[in-house]
Amino acid sequence: KAGVTQTPRYLIKTRGQQVTLSCSPISGHRSVSWYQQTPGQGLQFLFEYFSETQRNKGNFPGRFSGRQFSNSRSEMNVSTLELGDSALYLCASSFNRVEVPYNEQFFGPGTRLTVL
Amino acid sequence: GENVEQHPSTLSVQEGDSAVIKCTYSDSASNYFPWYKQELGKRPQLIIDIRSNVGEKKDQRIAVTLNKTAKHFSLHITETQPEDSAVYFCAVTYPGNTPLVFGKGTRLSVIA
Numbered sequence: 001k002a003g004v005t006q007t008p009r010y011l012i013k014t015r016g017q018q019v020t021l022s023c024s025p026i027s028g029h030r031s032v033s034w035y036q037q038t039p040g041q042g043l044q045f046l047f048e049y050f051s052e053t054q055r056n057k058g059n060f061p062g063r064f065s066g067r068q069f070s071n072s073r074s075e076m077n078v079s080t081l082e083l084g085d086s087a088l089y090l091c092a093s094s095f096n097r098v099e100v101p102y103n104e105q106f107f108g109p110g111t112r113l114t115v116l
Numbered sequence: 117g118e119n120v121e122q123h124p125s126t127l128s129v130q131e132g133d134s135a136v137i138k139c140t141y142s143d144s145a146s147n148y149f150p151w152y153k154q155e156l157g158k159r160p161q162l163i164i165d166i167r168s169n170v171g172e173k174k175d176q177r178i179a180v181t182l183n184k185t186a187k188h189f190s191l192h193i194t195e196t197q198p199e200d201s202a203v204y205f206c207a208v209t210y211p212g213n214t215p216l217v218f219g220k221g222t223r224l225s226v227i228a
Contacts, residue, residue, distance in 0.1 A: 004159075006190060033215060033216075036217075040208060040220075041220065042205065042218050042219065042220035043160070043218040043221075044218075045215045045216070045218075047216070048215055050213070056213070056214065056215045058215070058224070086133070090159065090160070096213070104150070104162050104165070104217065106162075107152075107159040107160045108159060109158070109159050111157060116191045
């Protein structure tokens with residue numbers, strides 16, 4: 001199976017702009033989670049989508065939003081970019097089997113966003 | 117919500133020595149504890165996990181121990197090798213499709 005893919009891999013934007021990142025999960029995986037990774041804060045959870053619905057949400061401002069399509073691909077959008085949004089954005093997919101309450105997450109390579 | 121503390125933040129060991137990383141958590145309902153390894157420039161990958169009904173799990177040179185009473189779990193790497201150099205993250209979750217909560221990571225350097 002192909003792994004989780006993310007596009008683009010690198011982005012450079014300026015303050016005030018908006019950006020859209022894309023994540024394609026492993027085939028058959030219905031859950032997609034997004035994380036922001038920064039050197040000092042580790043992996044911080046943004047949100048999770050399952051069957052096109054946001055199921056969980058982290059403590060990020062409303063400028064961060066996402067969606068999931070019927071083929072489980074997911075996008076996240078950041079509006080009005082700030083310098084502090086510079087980070088590696090990782091998505092992770094999981095199969096989310098009901099009978100197995102613990103779901104291994106498979107990470108994508110990430111999108112490195114730089115805000116100037 | 118759940119809070120995960122991970123220590124140490126950096127760890128240097130000589131090749132062949134053991135390395136131990138510890139995480140503590142706050143929610144006693146937590147019941148799944150994975151460890152991820154992230155090599156430089158690469159994606160995090162699951163290396164071992166443990167469930168709350170198990171006290172210890174071993175896979176070759178790596179092991180994880182869980183103390184539910186004290187609410188902490190540890191990653192043990194024996195006979196360290198240079199390729200073990202990476203950032204290691206612990207994580208915690210509890211039932212109900214809740215998201216993983218990660219520790220802030222430990223940068224392990226194995227010196228040849």
